[in-house]
Amino acid sequence: MSLSVALHTATSGLQAAQAGLNAVSDNIANVNTPGYKRKTIVQQQAVVAGQSAGVDVTGVKRITNQYLQTASLTAGADSGRYSVISQYLDNAQSLFGDPTGGDYFFNLPDDISANFASLANDPSSTLLRGQAVNTVSNFLGEADRINTQLTALGKTVDGQVSDDVNQVNSLLGQIDGLNTDIARAKVTGGDSTGSENIQSQLLNQLSALMNVKVSARDQGGVNVRSTEGVLLAGGGAATLTYNTSGTTPGYITATTPGASPTPIPITIGSGEMRGLLDLRNTKLPGLSDQLGEFVSRTAQQLNAAHNASTASPPPTTLTGRNTGLDLPTAVSGFTGQTTVAITDSSGVAQKTVAIDFTAGTMSVNGGAGAAFTPATFLAQLNTSLGASGTASFTNGALSIAATGSNGVAIDEGTSQKVGQGFSQFFGLNDLITSTGVSTYDTGLSASDPNGFTPGGQITLRLSTPAGNPIRDVTVSVPPAGSPAMSDLVNALNNNSTGVGLYGAFSLDAQGGLSFTGTSPQNTQLSVVADNTQRGAGGPSISQLFGLGAGARSARAGSYQVNPAVANDPTKLALGTLDLGVAPGQSAITPGDGSGALALSQAGQATTLFKAAGDLGNVQMSLTDYAAQFGGSVGRDAATASSQATSATAVQTEADARRQSVEGVNIDEELINLTTYQQAYTANARMIQATKDMFDVLSGLIT
Numbered sequence: 001m002s003l004s005v006a007l008h009t010a011t012s013g014l015q016a017a018q019a020g021l022n023a024v025s026d027n028i029a030n031v032n033t034p035g036y037k038r039k040t041i042v043q044q045q046a047v048v049a050g051q052s053a054g055v056d057v058t059g060v061k062r063i064t065n066q067y068l069q070t071a072s073l074t075a076g077a078d079s080g081r082y083s084v085i086s087q088y089l090d091n092a093q094s095l096f097g098d099p100t101g102g103d104y105f106f107n108l109p110d111d112i113s114a115n116f117a118s119l120a121n122d123p124s125s126t127l128l129r130g131q132a133v134n135t136v137s138n139f140l141g142e143a144d145r146i147n148t149q150l151t152a153l154g155k156t157v158d159g160q161v162s163d164d165v166n167q168v169n170s171l172l173g174q175i176d177g178l179n180t181d182i183a184r185a186k187v188t189g190g191d192s193t194g195s196e197n198i199q200s201q202l203l204n205q206l207s208a209l210m211n212v213k214v215s216a217r218d219q220g221g222v223n224v225r226s227t228e229g230v231l232l233a234g235g236g237a238a239t240l241t242y243n244t245s246g247t248t249p250g251y252i253t254a255t256t257p258g259a260s261p262t263p264i265p266i267t268i269g270s271g272e273m274r275g276l277l278d279l280r281n282t283k284l285p286g287l288s289d290q291l292g293e294f295v296s297r298t299a300q301q302l303n304a305a306h307n308a309s310t311a312s313p314p315p316t317t318l319t320g321r322n323t324g325l326d327l328p329t330a331v332s333g334f335t336g337q338t339t340v341a342i343t344d345s346s347g348v349a350q351k352t353v354a355i356d357f358t359a360g361t362m363s364v365n366g367g368a369g370a371a372f373t374p375a376t377f378l379a380q381l382n383t384s385l386g387a388s389g390t391a392s393f394t395n396g397a398l399s400i401a402a403t404g405s406n407g408v409a410i411d412e413g414t415s416q417k418v419g420q421g422f423s424q425f426f427g428l429n430d431l432i433t434s435t436g437v438s439t440y441d442t443g444l445s446a447s448d449p450n451g452f453t454p455g456g457q458i459t460l461r462l463s464t465p466a467g468n469p470i471r472d473v474t475v476s477v478p479p480a481g482s483p484a485m486s487d488l489v490n491a492l493n494n495n496s497t498g499v500g501l502y503g504a505f506s507l508d509a510q511g512g513l514s515f516t517g518t519s520p521q522n523t524q525l526s527v528v529a530d531n532t533q534r535g536a537g538g539p540s541i542s543q544l545f546g547l548g549a550g551a552r553s554a555r556a557g558s559y560q561v562n563p564a565v566a567n568d569p570t571k572l573a574l575g576t577l578d579l580g581v582a583p584g585q586s587a588i589t590p591g592d593g594s595g596a597l598a599l600s601q602a603g604q605a606t607t608l609f610k611a612a613g614d615l616g617n618v619q620m621s622l623t624d625y626a627a628q629f630g631g632s633v634g635r636d637a638a639t640a641s642s643q644a645t646s647a648t649a650v651q652t653e654a655d656a657r658r659q660s661v662e663g664v665n666i667d668e669e670l671i672n673l674t675t676y677q678q679a680y681t682a683n684a685r686m687i688q689a690t691k692d693m694f695d696v697l698s699g700l701i702t
Contacts, residue, residue: 003690003693003694003697006686006690007687007690008046008054009046009052009054009686010054010683010684010686010687010690011054011683011687012046012054012055012056013054013055013679013682013683013686014680014683014684014687015057016041016043016055016056016057016679017676017677017679017680017683018680019041019057019060020040020041020672020675020676020679021673021676021677021680023039023040023041023060024669024672024673024676026039027039027664027669028664028666028669028673030664031664031666031669034201035197035200035201035204036197036663036664037193037196037197037200037663038663038664038665038669039060039061039191039193040060040061041057041060041061042057042058042060042061043055043056043057043058044056044058058189060191060192060193061193066216068654068657068658068661069200069214069658070214071654071657071658072204072651072654072655072658073203073204073207073211073212073214074207074211074270074654075647075650075651075653075654075655076204076207076208076651076654076655077207077208077210077211077269077270077271077274078270078647078650078651079208079644079647079648079650079651080207080208080209080270080271080272080275081270081271081272081274081275081278081647082275082640082643082644082646082647083272083275083644083647083648084160084272084275084276084279085275085278085279085283085640085643085644086637086640086641086643086644088153088157088279088283088284089279089283089636089637089640090637090640090641091153092150092153092283092284092287092633092637093633093634093636093637095145095146095149095150096146096630096633099630099634104630105142105143105146105630106626106627106629106630108135108138108139108142109139109298109603109622109623109626110603110623111135111138111139112132112135112136112139112302112599112600112602112603113600113601113602113603114600115128115131115132115135115600116132116596116597116599116600117596117597117600118131118132119131119132119572119574119593119596119600120574120593120594120596120597120600121593122593123574123575123590123591123592123593123596124590124591126569126570129569129570129572129574130569132569132572132596132599133561133565133566133569133572136302136431136432136561137560137561137566139295139298140295140299140432140559140560140561143291143295143556143557143559144556144557144559146291146556147288147291147292147553147554147556147557148557150284150287150288150291150553151288151553153279153284154279154280154284154285157276157279157280157284158242158244158250158280160276161242161244161250161273161276161277161280162242164209164210164272164273164276165240165241165242165252165273167205167209168206168209168210168240168273169237169239169240171202171205171206171209172206172224172232172233172237172238172240173233173237174202175199175202175203175206175222175224175233175237176233176234176236176237177237178195178196178198178199178202178221179199179217179220179221179222179233179234180221181195182195182196182199182220182221183217183219183220183221185220186219186220187219192220196221199221199222203222203224206224207271208271208272209271209272209273210268210270210271210272210273210274211227211268211269211270211271211274212224212225212226212232213225213226213227213229217234221234222234223235226254226266226267227266227267227268227269228266228267230254230256230264230266231256232254232256235256235257236256236257237257238254238255238256238257239254239255240252240253240254240255240266241253241254241255241263244280246550247526247527247528247548247549247550248461248463248469248526248527248528249277249280249281249461249463249467249469249524249526250277250280250281250467251265251277251463251466251467251468251469252265252266252268252273252277253265253266254266265468265469266468267464267466267468268466269466274466277466277467281467283636285549285552285553286612286613286614287613287633288549288552288553288554288555288556289549289552289553289555289612289613290612290613290614290615290629290632291556291629292552292553292554292555292556292612293555293609293610293612293613294556294609294622294625294626294629295555295556295559296438296439296555296556296559297607297609297622297625298602298603298622299431299432299434299438299559300420300424300438300439300607301602301603301605301607301622302431302432302599302602303424303427303430303431303432304420304421304424304602304605305431305595305598305599305601305602306429306430306431306572306573306595306599307410307412307421307423307424307427307428307429307430307573308412308421308423308424308576308595308598309429309573309574309575309576309594309595309598309599310409310410310429310573310575310576310577310588310595311570311571311572311573311574311575312347312574312575312588312589312590312592313343313345313346313347313407313588314343314347314402314407314408314409314588315407315408315429315564315571316401316402316405316406316407316408317399317400317401317402317408318399318400318401318408318410318423318428318429319397319399319428320397320398320399320426320427320428320430321397321426321427321430321433321434321438322395322396322397322539323396323397323398323425323426323427323442324396324437324442324534324538324539324543324544325396325442325443325444325451325534326396326449326451326535327374327377327378327393327398328373328374328375328377329374329444329448329449329451330398330425330426330443331357331374331377332374332448333417333418333443333445333448334357334415334416334417334422334425335357335358335414335415335416335417336356336357336358336413336414336415336416337354337355337356337357337358337413337414337415338354338355338357338410338411338412338413338414338415338421338422338423339352339353339354339355339410339411339413339577339579340352340353340355340381340385340400340408340409340410341353341408341409341410341411341577341579341587342385342388342389342402342406342407342408343402343406343407343408343409343587343588344405344406344407345405345406345407346586347407347409347586347587347588347589347590348584348585348586348587349579349587350388350406351364351365351385351386351388351389352364352365352366352579353381353384353385354366354369355381355415355422356369357415357422360372360373362380362381362384364384364386370383370384378391378392378393381400385400387403388402388403388406389401389402389403389406389408390403395537396535396538397426397427398426398428399428400428409577409587409588410422410423410428410429410577411576411577411579412424417443418441418443418509418510418511419441419510419608420441425443429573430562431561431562431565431572431573431599432559432560432561432562433559433560433561433562433563434558434559434560435558435560436543436554436555436558437539437543437544437546437551437555438555438558438559440512440513440544440545440546440610441510441511441512442510442511442512442513442544442545443510443511444485444507444511445485445507445511446484446485446486446489446507447484447485447486448484448485449483449484449485450477450478450483450484450485450487450488450534451483451534451535451538452477452488452532452533452534452541453477453532453533453534453535454476454477454478454479454480455476455477455479456476456477456531456532456533456540457474457475457476457477457529457530457531457532458474458475458527458529458530458531458532458540458541458542459472459473459474459475459527459528459529459530460472460473460474460475460499460525460526460527460528460547461525461526461527461528462499462502462503462517462523462524462525463523463524463525463526464521464523464524465522465524467524470502470521470523471502472528473497473498473499474497475491475492475494475497475498476491476497477491477532477541478490478491485507486507488541489505489506489507489513492505493505499515499523499525502517502518502521502523503515503516503517503518503523503525504516504518510608512545512546512610513541513545513547514545514610514611515547525547525548526548526549526550527542527547527548527550527551530542530543552612572595572596573595574592574593574594574595574596574599575588575589575590575592575593575594575595576588576592576594576595576598602622603621603622603623604621604622604623605621605622606619606620606621607619607620607621607622607625609625613629613632614632614636615628615629615632
């Protein structure tokens with residue numbers, strides 16, 4: 001070995017040792033720096049003219065583990081998702097009150113029952129009447145408050161998603177910008193670890209907001225892609241946009257750099273944004289829907305008892321609710337018998353009209369029955385009432401009025417349609433009224449006329465369970481030649497112009513219309529626009545059948561105590577019409593509390609609850625459903641809290657394992673420090689020895 005080669009070898013070793021010492025020094029200095037990854041030098045053998053000539057330091061690299069990095073990012077995304085769900089569901093649960101406290105929402109129906117039970121024992125008490133009305137009003141007011149707060153939570157979630165999207169866009173821009181710095185450092189042989197550490201920390205922040213796929217670039221830095229593989233950073237930074245409206249699911253699109261950028265819907269599988277989208281699209285609307293179903297069925301059972309009863313004295317007019325139907329369609333399908341009675345102020349029947357829907361006849365004061373059809377029902381009822389009263393049907397609502405100071409009372413008898421008596425179906429004597437459609441059990445059958453104006457259009461959006469749009473379809477109401485409900489359902493289910501490729505609408509026995517997505521896509525449906533109309537000024541398809549979150553989310557806040565009863569509790573229907581009394585005897589007695597007793601027992605009546613929130617179609621009492629609903633709210637919050645705790649624990653473990661590999665170990669660094677110091681000393685001695693030998697040789701020559 002020549003002296004020059006020996007000197008070069010020693011010098012390169014000295015430089016390598018110095019570079020190693022610098023790396024160890026940085027590692028030790030940053031032992032407590034969050035996100036710092038230890039670094040080491042990259043060495044390779046130097047060869048000159050085919051001979052070994054020491055060592056070259058080709059660069060400085062960070063110690064990383066791709067598997068542990070992926071595990072850490074995934075755990076961080078899951079933790080962000082479940083933590084935000086837990087936070088909001090805990091807030092939602094608190095809206096219903098403390099289960100152990102007296103103001104717990106699901107205890108309020110029991111208060112209603114207790115107050116009406118007390119009233120049944122003393123129906124003449126003005127104080128007890130006022131208390132009973134107040135408990136009903138309090139229940140409906142609390143339902144409205146809770147629903148309003150759930151809506152406010154949804155708006156807060158919308159705002160937080162928008163903020164997160166802005167933060168993601170900022171992070172993507174910074175990550176993409178650092179790629180340039182890292183690539184430049186690697187090309188020039190510089191130290192890129194500082195930029196790489198910053199980029200790693202940015203990726204950690206990004207993964208907490210949304211799950212991403214991260215891969216290394218050949219020239220240095222990283223590529224960041226969405227679940228589908230859309231490039232978000234690496235070839236320029238993409239711009240994410242939050243797309244939302246009040247009636248359709250929210251979703252995220254990415255616009256990548258290019259000559260003609262087109263927003264691409266992307267799937268957010270995890271991270272805080274996924275949790276927020278779950279809350280906004282599913283969980284909070286589900287709570288509102290389930291609350292609406294509970295309040296609706298509670299109102300239905302209370303109204304059933306109130307319609308089967310009558311006040312003393314009876315009101316001069318009974319005005320029903322807007323059924324959304326034309327009268328012939330509304331009357332069609334009824335079975336059994338009901339009786340309309342006109343009484344004087346003392347409750348003595350002046351005229352009775354017995355309506356036999358099964359036989360299709362009306363009988364006045366027990367006389368021979370006169371035939372009627374759904375089309376002639378109103379005319380025949382007016383004929384039967386004669387000078388004693390009138391019946392009218394306006395804007396979907398039936399009204400029956402007595403003449404003079406007389407009153408109107410109804411005996412529901414055996415009349416029945418979709419589980420409701422005649423008076424209840426039309427809402428003639430409702431205790432609870434609604435500003436919107438109070439029930440989606442329309443009573444329509446497949447053969448009934450759909451009643452919607454031909455040519456009217458409804459636009460439906462089909463989406464993935466994650467909220468990403470699949471397709472919008474616009475369905476027109478069939479022409480006049482296809483008027484049946486079955487024709488409307490077939491138009492909705494058409495494979496080319498309807499939803500047939502993704503699911504199907506079905507009409508159930510109660511006349512409810514619902515959509516079910518087919519597996520494995522499990523497509524979700526929402527309403528984009530709806531200009532259909534049933535009759536003149538009637539409800540649209542989405543309003544009548546409660547299609548989409550928009551129609552259902554406001555339902556719980558639409559109820560109130562009948563203003564007539566709220567303003568005058570003496571108009572409570574606390575007795576029942578007894579048509580078996582002798583002629584001239586009062587059929588309605590002031591001290592009768594049988595109606596109040598029926599109202600107190602409404603919570604125990606078995607009711608069909610339609611699928612809403614976490615519960616499917618179930619038949620149970622209001623009391624049992626309240627327990628199920630309250631339990632599901634608490635269970636969801638507890639489950640979310642448990643998932644958040646578990647996800648955080650997994651993230652902590654994943655980060656710890658990653659840190660054990662990528663972080664700084666003082667003991668290991670001290671060993672490296674000693675090694676490089678010894679190498680530095682050895683190479684320095686070799687240089688000195690080479691110098692001494694050169695001096696000796698120089699002396700021999702001279």
